[in-house]
Amino acid sequence: MTHHDIGLTVNGTEHELSVEPRTLLAHALRDELGYTGTNVGCETTMCGACTVLLDGDAVKSCTVLAVQADGTEVETVEGLSDDGEFHPLQESFQKEHGLQCGYCTPGMMMTALDFLEDNPDPDDAEIREALEGNICRCTGYQNILNAVKSAADNMGGTSEAD
Numbered sequence: 736m737t738h739h740d741i742g743l744t745v746n747g748t749e750h751e752l753s754v755e756p757r758t759l760l761a762h763a764l765r766d767e768l769g770y771t772g773t774n775v776g777c778e779t780t781m782c783g784a785c786t787v788l789l790d791g792d793a794v795k796s797c798t799v800l801a802v803q804a805d806g807t808e809v810e811t812v813e814g815l816s817d818d819g820e821f822h823p824l825q826e827s828f829q830k831e832h833g834l835q836c837g838y839c840t841p842g843m844m845m846t847a848l849d850f851l852e853d854n855p856d857p858d859d860a861e862i863r864e865a866l867e868g869n870i871c872r873c874t875g876y877q878n879i880l881n882a883v884k885s886a887a888d889n890m891g892g893t894s895e896a897d
């Protein structure tokens with residue numbers, strides 16, 4: 736099959752790779768570049784486990800062809816920590832027990848990151864709405880909600896976790 740040469744900047748590192756036209760961004764990140772923190776659950780845009788930031792916006796990377804992402808900046812969960820220091824979102828998910836089995840957690844965090852940049856002081860309803868496209872099969876959503884509230888506080892907002 737024909738391959739296409741594309742360039743992606745992932746977490747600040749430039750990569751050049753050759754992909755088939757059908758290759759999904761999620762698979763390019765995981766299988767070609769080794770960013771396996773981006774999980775694949777459904778490949779049908781339902782679960783959100785594959786969520787990454789594409790030029791700053793949260794997208795489900797199972798819904799984007801790798802060729803469509805040519806020339807973009809991608810941020811994955813691996814880009815959250817800084818020199819071994821957890822991002823406030825990671826700290827909050829740990830502290831509030833928001834990562835249960837953890838499979839959905841990278842997508843939850845990337846969705847929350849985009850959301851909190853737009854809405855640094857959200858209420859519960861706004862957090863629930865923001866995360867409605869991310870499914871946690873552990874169904875322990877309260878801890879995830881608490882984690883995002885706590886992260887909002889740590890990132891400069893004023894809401895308080897229960």
Ligand code: FES
Binds near residue numbers: 778797
């Ligand atoms: S794997 Fe992309 S939304 Fe489920």
Ligand code: FES
Binds near residue numbers: 836871873
């Ligand atoms: S933590 Fe288990 S699916 Fe979300």
